[in-house]
Amino acid sequence: xxxxxxxxxxxxxxxxxxxxxxxxxxxxxxxxxxxxxxxxxxxxxxxxxxxxxxxxxxxxxxxxxxxxxxxxxxxxxxxxxxxxxxxxxxxxxxxxxxxxxxxxxxxxxxxxxxxxxxxxxxxxxxxxxxxxxxxxxxxxxxxxxxxxxxxxxxxxxxxxxxxxxxxxxxxxxxxxxxxxxxxxxxxxxxxxxxxxxx
Amino acid sequence: xxxxxxxxxxxxxxxxxxxxxxxxxxxxxxxxxxxxxxxxxxxxxxxxxxxxxxxxxxxxxxxxxxxxxxxxxxxxxxxxxxxxxxxxxxxxxxxxxxxxxxxxxxxxxxxxxxxxxxxxxxxxxxxxxxxxxxxxxxxxxxxxxxxxxxxxxxxxxxxxxxxxxxxxxxxxxxxxxxxxxxxxxxxxxxxxxxxxxx
Numbered sequence: 001x002x003x004x005x006x007x008x009x010x011x012x013x014x015x016x017x018x019x020x021x022x023x024x025x026x027x028x029x030x031x032x033x034x035x036x037x038x039x040x041x042x043x044x045x046x047x048x049x050x051x052x053x054x055x056x057x058x059x060x061x062x063x064x065x066x067x068x069x070x071x072x073x074x075x076x077x078x079x080x081x082x083x084x085x086x087x088x089x090x091x092x093x094x095x096x097x098x099x100x101x102x103x104x105x106x107x108x109x110x111x112x113x114x115x116x117x118x119x120x121x122x123x124x125x126x127x128x129x130x131x132x133x134x135x136x137x138x139x140x141x142x143x144x145x146x147x148x149x150x151x152x153x154x155x156x157x158x159x160x161x162x163x164x165x166x167x168x169x170x171x172x173x174x175x176x177x178x179x180x181x182x183x184x185x186x187x188x189x190x191x192x193x194x195x196x197x198x
Numbered sequence: 199x200x201x202x203x204x205x206x207x208x209x210x211x212x213x214x215x216x217x218x219x220x221x222x223x224x225x226x227x228x229x230x231x232x233x234x235x236x237x238x239x240x241x242x243x244x245x246x247x248x249x250x251x252x253x254x255x256x257x258x259x260x261x262x263x264x265x266x267x268x269x270x271x272x273x274x275x276x277x278x279x280x281x282x283x284x285x286x287x288x289x290x291x292x293x294x295x296x297x298x299x300x301x302x303x304x305x306x307x308x309x310x311x312x313x314x315x316x317x318x319x320x321x322x323x324x325x326x327x328x329x330x331x332x333x334x335x336x337x338x339x340x341x342x343x344x345x346x347x348x349x350x351x352x353x354x355x356x357x358x359x360x361x362x363x364x365x366x367x368x369x370x371x372x373x374x375x376x377x378x379x380x381x382x383x384x385x386x387x388x389x390x391x392x393x394x395x396x
Binding site: 043070071072074076079083087088091095114115116118119120121122123124125126127128129130131132133134135137138139140141142143144191 | 241268269270272274277281285286289293312313314316317318319320321322323324325326327328329330331332333335336337338339340341342389
């Protein structure tokens, strides 16, 4: 399969590329690195990405950011940024990209466990993650030509915890998280949320 | 208790007012009717509403709209409207109103079963409903002074189905839906989604 990976230079994205490369053709897209660039907040940029890739069999998105901040400090801009980037960025990847995906192809997006297991500071992120999951459940009913859509919900990634000098023992290694993306890509399920905590 | 009901003139809002009136003081707010008016899309309008009410013990929101339309027809504006109205409108009701709610008071917002039981046409609504539920789960951890927050998830309402000349037998009467709002208001739970299908 020809697989577009958006966010290919991030911790999870790199692990997804490593997992897919042995048996699929990977097109790696990043925000500010590599030959394929995309700004998820900009629909025109997303359209240019798919003009550059041409027809693909699958799209994996391991990109998108939302703001983590105490509830009383979350600003209008924090909500607007989170909605425009991680939520509508991935929604628009599907809306714009559906026409470029082959029959019986797939989209695999990224939410996160804060959707259902919140913590103080996660109000905007929990909103975005849960909203994305609701979107995917619904869009799965209407995508044309047998195109599937799933969401992978990663928890804390071991490598990220190490980077933040936090206890990595509660995390999931990126290589294990990547398996959920491969499962969505190579499986037959649609409209599901895959827990990537291994 | 002094209870502000936003969306008090809608099918569900009227039933909530009827259920609360015998034992609580109800302040009824509407978009375009009554003495208390609010435009959920406008944070300034929300701030003016709470200036008008002063301190309240609870806020119930049975208002907020999102667009139902085939996935391929949902426009940028349909998503933007749905996010600004039913989703961020209710989020901002909490952000702006938290200071006006008494200690151990509560917010009760409205999502809908399309969050987890989507149907063709519901991509924007499912996103909004699920996002609101994720927000409430998280905000419950951080609201100050013991203030609680829950979301009521109504299914089809019998009276609405009758109005649309659809089979009302699969619906839930508004008076039964209203019980979930009362339960959130008078109970002790927080961060929960109450299924209002009776």
